[in-house]
Amino acid sequence: MTNGLTMDDYPLSLTAVVERAEQFHSTKDVVTRRPDGSIARTTLGACARRARRLATALADLGIGDGDKVATLLWNQAEHLEMYFAVPSMGAIVHTLNPRLHADELTFIVGDAQDRVIVVDESLLEVFDSFRLTHHFDHVIVVAHDRPAPAGMLDYETLIATAEPMIWPLIDERQAGAMCYTSGTTGRPKGVVYSHRAIVLHSMAVALPDALGVSTQDTLLPVVPMFHVNAWGLPYAAALLGARLVLPGPKLDAVSILDLIETEKVTMTAGVPTVWMTMLDALDAQPQRWDLRHLDRLIVGGAAAPRSLLEGFDRHGLRVVQAWGMTETSPMGTVSRLPADLENCDDNTKYDFRARQGVAMPFFDIRARNEDDGFIEWDDVAMGELEVRGPWVASGYHNGTGADSFTDDGWFRTGDIVRIDHRGCIRICDRSKDLVKSGGEWISSVDLENHLMAHPSVAEAAVIAVPDTKWGERPLAVLVLRSGMTADPEQLREHLSSEFARWQLPERFEFVSTIPRTATGKFKKRDLRDQFTA
Known part of the structure; x- marks a missing residue:
């Protein structure tokens, strides 16, 4: 006793x-x-x-x-x-x-x-x-x-x-x-x-x-x-x-690289946009900086492309990818190469390192499919990632957003993932139509609503399109009212009263109709297929 x-x-x-x-x-x-x-x-x-x-x-x-x-x-x-x-x-x-x-x-x-x-x-x-x-x-x-x-x-x-x-x-x-x-x-x-x-x-x-x-x-x-x-x-x-x-x-590439060199930095962390501009600077002047002390660059806030990992490897620098959200304090998973993959071919290593990683201790993960069942960890099935743990939010301030949490206390991340047999996640898509640009979220719904407040705009749909610098940028697809006109600069000016400059759409596409589902919702997947290129 x-x-x-x-x-x-x-x-x-x-x-x-x-x-x-x-x-x-x-x-x-x-x-x-x-x-x-x-x-x-x-x-x-x-x-x-x-x-x-x-x-x-x-x-x-x-x-x-x-x-x-x-x-x-x-x-x-x-x-x-x-x-x-x-x-x-x-x-x-x-x-x-x-x-x-x-x-x-x-x-x-x-x-x-x-x-x-x-x-x-x-x-x-x-x-x-x-x-x-x-x-x-x-x-x-x-x-x-x-x-x-x-x-x-x-x-x-x-x-x-x-x-x-x-x-x-x-x-x-x-x-x-x-x-x-x-x-x-x-x-x-x-x-x-x-x-x-x-x-x-x-x-x-x-x-x-x-x-x-x-x-x-x-x-x-x-x-x-x-x-x-x-x-x-x-x-x-x-x-x-x-x-x-x-x-x-x-936070420009040259200023960050100068600071890393002079202060002998061993670890730095930021969103992919920062590291992309840094990689460009290193490629342009590979002998300019002495970075022998820099052991690892942590990338998070958005998925890091494989090309980023390969690019820094050319300079003898290691990128480690991590995933998290504001609701998870934010670190949830880290993509560290397992010991049994150390001697594998480069393609296998890059495939693993480009994933968002394995859950840290005391951070639980699961994923639920559209039929409300939990997916197998077979790296094939896809579902919305749900998480819980001692540094995961149990609710929002003032009680908002209750639907982001399950009845048994898990947080719904909104990320659609595959999970392999190791428990390593790969983010495939998002259940919400938010745009993530430079590690920051931009609401497509808010942009659409404000665009449709413009007198010339009848319908507006905003989608995320890939961008080599920012990861994603918003693209607005518009149907104009009959007999009305509007150009991109007028629309950006209209939006600037409600949105910061970096939140404004990069491109505006004008169409006669926007495809809809049977229930009347915009078919954004069709728009992505049409305009991503």
Whole structure:
């Protein structure tokens, strides 16, 4: 008998991660490239100590348990301090994507009910586009070369005058972070991450057969810190003591390659678009950069083509593909070559590496077909991928999107997959008609609805077509009203009032009729067959 006692009920809270960075990894570098290209250097320990003072400053402004604190920041040291401070004090850090249209940002901050926002001075123009649509109790500005604008608080001044906070005891199931994703209607949905989920995710991504993060690494997350917590890499770096290189807003191939070379980066992560432009730069000037330290490039956010894997192999660089979603924190599967395939021919290896990978430990997968049965793992049958696990959402903020979750608690991903005998998934299609461009979702339904609000447009269908740079781009197929005219530039101008520039269709095709199913829905598969070429 054990008298009911087993192990210490130690809370899996981010407080422990932050304290570990402060106590064990205090001297590890945190390197930030500012918007002007200059380099700022600090350490994990300094960020953790500043986070204590930042937390006190936020508490003095009235922020308490469960309050949302928004960030409009790049990948920079101040963003890392927000990652540390806000969850550790019991509040929720809510990262905003500055690429979104002002209307979407307005909806998101209102839905989340953010009380305070921290903005980098280079993003004040983005903030101005929606600041009057939502009341923030306080606006804090990370100012580099000038004082914070009138009526706003200066980030450095707040930290300088605050006492370090002694972290409160945090329940591991308490919310610590929040991101928004888009659904089929295009309305963003809030995903709230618990401390427990983030801690377990941080440990899982560090496993050797996942991303293999260690204290020997120098990590460069090209993936933004406003995009699903930069795939968990900042927290993994704090937990394991890896050096962290934060690239700021300059994400062109040459700038990233220069940073990889000068900082001796061992692992970097981003969407395929980034790596495609990097590969072009390497092919054009193969001798320009010394990348001997770069061990692996993690690609996610969209499927990586085989040509990308082959291209980097030519330069002696290894691409590792991973899959996940905002709802999965995001890492779910990783495509690591199994030991028994090491001696196979190149074609077999590339075929496996081009898949989206095998589920990480504690991440369960299954796929359901149209007849509501579960598919065999024979790499032939196709079904919608469903997942569950300790870092998978069980619902959306404010109770929206309940149909995305099954009655027995699995999340419906919307991805149509095949699964082989190893449990390795291959994404074949999507059950929804969202366009994924450069790792970001674009709603075809929203584009269609707004196009059909144009006086010249009778019908509109938007489909995803392959694009060598962005993975996918939206293409609009239109039927004009009798006697009416419209050209692509007029239609883009019409859409620009509701959508960001990168969300606008690349092409417009004008037809007399759009094929429909028996129930009156657009037959988008026929349109893809017609216009993909």
